[in-house]
Amino acid sequence: MQSERTFSLADLTAFAELSGDFNPLHTDPVAARRTQFGECVTHGVFVLMWALDNLQSQSGSKRQWATISAKFLRPVLTGLTVTTSAKEKNADEISFTVSEAGRVLLQCDVTWAEANFTTKASSARNEMPPREIPAQAWLETTATNGEELDLFWPVEHGRQLFPALAATQPPDSLAALLASTRVIGMKVPGKHSVFFQLDIAFTPHTEIIQPFTYRLAEYRKSSQRLGVAIAGAAGSGILWALVRPTPVAQPDMAAVKLRVPADCFHGRRVIIIGGSRGLGEIAAKVLAAGGAEVALSYRLGGDDANSVVADITARGGKATAFQLDTASTDCEKNLTANCAQFNHLCYFATPPIVEGDGRTLNVPMFEKFCDVYVDGFVNVAQWLAKQTAGQFLLFNASTVAVETPPLRNLEYAAAKAAAEACCRWLAGANPKARIYVAQFPRLLTDQTVSFLSASEHDNLETVLAELSAWLCHEGHPY
Amino acid sequence: MTVDELLQPILNTTAPLHLDDSRETIPAWDSLAQINIVAAIEDAVGAELSTAEVLSLKSVAKVVEVSRAHGLELTITAR
Numbered sequence: 220m221q222s223e224r225t226f227s228l229a230d231l232t233a234f235a236e237l238s239g240d241f242n243p244l245h246t247d248p249v250a251a252r253r254t255q256f257g258e259c260v261t262h263g264v265f266v267l268m269w270a271l272d273n274l275q276s277q278s279g280s281k282r283q284w285a286t287i288s289a290k291f292l293r294p295v296l297t298g299l300t301v302t303t304s305a306k307e308k309n310a311d312e313i314s315f316t317v318s319e320a321g322r323v324l325l326q327c328d329v330t331w332a333e334a335n336f337t338t339k340a341s342s343a344r345n346e347m348p349p350r351e352i353p354a355q356a357w358l359e360t361t362a363t364n365g366e367e368l369d370l371f372w373p374v375e376h377g378r379q380l381f382p383a384l385a386a387t388q389p390p391d392s393l394a395a396l397l398a399s400t401r402v403i404g405m406k407v408p409g410k411h412s413v414f415f416q417l418d419i420a421f422t423p424h425t426e427i428i429q430p431f432t433y434r435l436a437e438y439r440k441s442s443q444r445l446g447v448a449i450a451g452a453a454g455s456g457i458l459w460a461l462v463r464p465t466p467v468a469q470p471d472m473a474a475v476k477l478r479v480p481a482d483c484f485h486g487r488r489v490i491i492i493g494g495s496r497g498l499g500e501i502a503a504k505v506l507a508a509g510g511a512e513v514a515l516s517y518r519l520g521g522d523d524a525n526s527v528v529a530d531i532t533a534r535g536g537k538a539t540a541f542q543l544d545t546a547s548t549d550c551e552k553n554l555t556a557n558c559a560q561f562n563h564l565c566y567f568a569t570p571p572i573v574e575g576d577g578r579t580l581n582v583p584m585f586e587k588f589c590d591v592y593v594d595g596f597v598n599v600a601q602w603l604a605k606q607t608a609g610q611f612l613l614f615n616a617s618t619v620a621v622e623t624p625p626l627r628n629l630e631y632a633a634a635k636a637a638a639e640a641c642c643r644w645l646a647g648a649n650p651k652a653r654i655y656v657a658q659f660p661r662l663l664t665d666q667t668v669s670f671l672s673a674s675e676h677d678n679l680e681t682v683l684a685e686l687s688a689w690l691c692h693e694g695h696p697y
Numbered sequence: 698m699t700v701d702e703l704l705q706p707i708l709n710t711t712a713p714l715h716l717d718d719s720r721e722t723i724p725a726w727d728s729l730a731q732i733n734i735v736a737a738i739e740d741a742v743g744a745e746l747s748t749a750e751v752l753s754l755k756s757v758a759k760v761v762e763v764s765r766a767h768g769l770e771l772t773i774t775a776r
């Protein structure tokens with residue numbers, strides 16, 4: 220049996236209210252764009268409970284869980300359509316997966332209790348859990364002695380999201396499963412977490428009154444992996460999580476000024492599309508440190524862009540920020556309003572750099588990259604060509620992946636290659652254009668940081684070298 | 698224990714794995730799979746790997762080498 224679903228941001232908010240897991244990775248698109256996933260990720264436990272609900276409703280089974288072992292293998296991004304498929308191993312055990320285009324995202328084994336437990340008084344409160352702020356930092360000593368946690372099963376809201384589970388599973392079991400995502404996403408490790416595995420044995424028949432507790436049971440520093448033991452009246456188990464890399468901080472203006480010769484970009488007026496973070500942020504600081512006036516655009520990260528501007532202007536540089544969506548119909552009007560006197564443009568805009576399956580070309584994914592790298596770039600380049608009477612200078616941030624596409628980055632590399640072809644076409648069609656394509660190596664940014672990642676290159680030196688190659692020749696400005 | 702027993706469930710494959718297989722040849726060997734490989738080795742050897750060992754685990758040859766350094770001999774299918 221198979222079922223299909225696409226999770227929306229509104230769905231994730233509804234589940235956050237039910238579970239109390241308000242980690243920004245799930246509920247805040249602006250914060251989530253600075254994680255290595257680039258956008259909001261559906262709670263693993265939400266995907267799990269959706270699949271379990273399907274399993275129960277389609278089979279008509281009223282049986283209760285004895286154990287659940289689930290692995291959250293890959294992120295279920297908002298907007299992604301996933302399917303679930305189940306296989307009965309024997310009369311008491313079933314396994315299922317949740318997949319997208321053949322890639323397994325979640326894998327789960329469920330064993331059924333021999334007999335259903337009669338409903339006893341539930342220790343879970345019939346109300347929404349409190350809306351808390353996730354723990355910002357986490358220490359190896361956090362919760363090593365165990366912490367108590369109130370359990371919640373808001374019956375009406377739970378029934379709306381998971382009708383079949385609400386009708387078959389004891390409230391304490393459902394509350395414990397919901398608490399598991401709250402423990403990882405809000406408590407240990409909290410804000411910078413990724414939940415990747417759970418193993419729970421349910422024993423809701425016990426009459427012992429026991430508070431629900433969680434305890435840091437294991438921490439593997441080299442792989443940033445930790446195990447949290449949970450125990451309560453509904454059962455016990457272990458939750459496995461990774462400590463997610465924090466957003467990558469780029470060098471500040473003070474550090475940039477030490478490396479950039481003053482006045483080497485004097486008199487330049489440069490628009491930086493995608494300048495609120497990452498390589499675009501460094502380019503803004505490098506150009507400003509060299510005496511250029513910069514106007515940097517952001518799509519979502521207004522606060523990040525304003526921080527970059529504040530850092531530049533506090534050190535005597537000239538910078539402004541403006542909101543721009545290169546796919547919007549207002550794009551040209553917006554550029555004209557903010558950058559009428561500019562004749563230089565650096566293009567760093569990027570969508571989340573998601574990986575393909577390494578086997579085939581994922582066309583929708585390729586098109587999503589092209590929307591930004593090709594359509595967006597051509598739109599702003601053509602605006603600049605119309606706008607400028609004399610010479611105009613364009614800088615396109617490309618990648619070495621164009622020459623040797625990594626196994627799981629075909630869609631990304633192919634879109635960047637298409638953008639390079641557009642650069643050559645624009646150069647041929649516009650004699651007054653000077654277009655420079657920089658093939659950057661893999662540098663450490665929000666987009667490339669991953670678990671266990673490292674880069675061999677220095678971000679500032681690499682960006683400075685490329686901008687100098689664009690605007691200077693043998694030490695002199697073009 | 699064989700390399701296949703250790704890695705096939707993580708890499709979502711039933712094909713025999715060879716020493717020259719790596720992150721660049723196996724589609725499912727992404728960063729999350731790598732975490733699971735680290736976890737599987739640590740569980741099998743009963744010890745925590747060093748950061749350098751964790752970062753080096755990008756090929757079957759390295760998986761065999763790191764496991765051996767912790768006393769776990771993984772056998773491999775000859776090509």
